Amino acid sequence: MLLQAVAAFNARAYWDCHYLLEPLWLADRNPTRDFFKGLIQVAGGLYHVDRNNRAGAVSLLHKGPAYLRPFAPQCQGLDVAACRIQAAAVLEFVQAVPPALPLPALPDTLRPRL
Template identity: 40%
Template sequence: MTQVIPDEFWQGVAQFNSGDYYTCHDTLEALWMDATEPQKTFYQGILQIAVGLYHLSNRNWRGAVILLGEGTNRLGYYQPDYAEINVEKLIAESRELLTALQVSGPENVGEFAQSIKNTGTYSVNNSTLQVPKIEKVTAE
C-alpha cells in the first residue's frame, strides 16, 4: 500500500534542509500528533533529529546527543528509504555528527555550533562533513 505523504511534510523537509530546525519541529510535530503508524514513528524520528540540531545550534550538547541518538534509532526501521526519502543517508549523516559530538565532548560544542551556523559543515579528523540533510531517493 502506498502511503500518502501530506504537503506539510515536504514543507518540514524544506525547513529542515534550510536549517530552520525549530519551525521544522513545529511543522512535523503537528503531523506526528495526528498520524498513525507507520508514519507516526517516521515523523517522530525526523523531528527528533531536527530538535537535536536545534539543541546543537543553542550549544546544548546533551540535548543534541540525546535527540540525534533517539531520532536515528527510530528511523532504523524505515531503511533504506521511505516516503521517497533516503532514510539510510539521513541516518548515516546524523550518526556521523552524533559520533563527532560524543568524541569531542561538551566542551567543544561551541565550535560545532559556530561552524555549522557559518558554513553548514563541521570538521572531524581533518575532514569536512556536511550537516545532515533530508534527500529524496534518486531513481537508478
Template identity: 35%
Template sequence: MNSESSLPAAFWQGVAEFNQGEYYACHDTLEELWMEATEPNKTFYQGILQLSVSLYHLHNENLRGAAILLGESIKRLQNYEPNYEGVEVDRLLEESAEMLSFLQHTDPETIFQHPENWQLPRIATQ
C-alpha cells in the same frame, strides 16, 4: 516534494525547512502531522522531529540535549531503511550517526568554536 510519496505537502514543507536550517520551524510544521498520524508514519515523523530538535539544541549550544535526541532519532528511523516514501533514510542515518560520533568524540570546548565546519545531516529525496 516527491510525486510517488503519499506523505502530505506539510511533510515536504518540513523537509524544506529542515534542509534550510530552520529547525524550529520544521518542528512546528511536523508536530501537528505527528500528533495526528497513525503507524507507520507516526514513528517516522517522530524520528524526523527528534532530529530537527536535536539540531536546534546544537545551534543553541545544548550539547547534551542534541546528543540524546540525535540518538533517539537514529533508533526510530532505523526501521525505515533504506528508503521511505521518497526519503533516503539510509543516507540520513549515515549522516546522523557521523554527527553523533562527532558530538561524542570531540572536546565540548571546541565543538561550538567553528560551527561552520559542522557536517549537518540533510534530508535527501529520491
C-alpha cells in the same frame, strides 16, 4: 506539510521543521508515526547542536535515528538511510568535543539533508 518540513530542515531551520512535522506525528496512528517522530528528533538534535546544548543534541541524535531504522532505506520519498548515517556523524562530532569546551560550529560537510 512534509515538503515544507523538508525545505525547512534543508534550510537549517530545525525548529520550523519540528513545528511543521509535529501535527503529522500527532495525527498519525499508523506505523509511520515513528518515522515523523524520528525526523522531529533529528531536527531537534541539530537545533541543540546549533545552540550548544550538548545533552539535548546527544539525546535526540541518538533517539531519532533509532526511530528511523525501520523506515530505511526510504520512506515517503526521503533517503532515510542517508539521514541516519548523517545524524550518526553529527553525534560522533558532538561526542568528540571535550565536555569542558563549547561545541564548535557544525561543519557544512556534516550537515544532514533530507
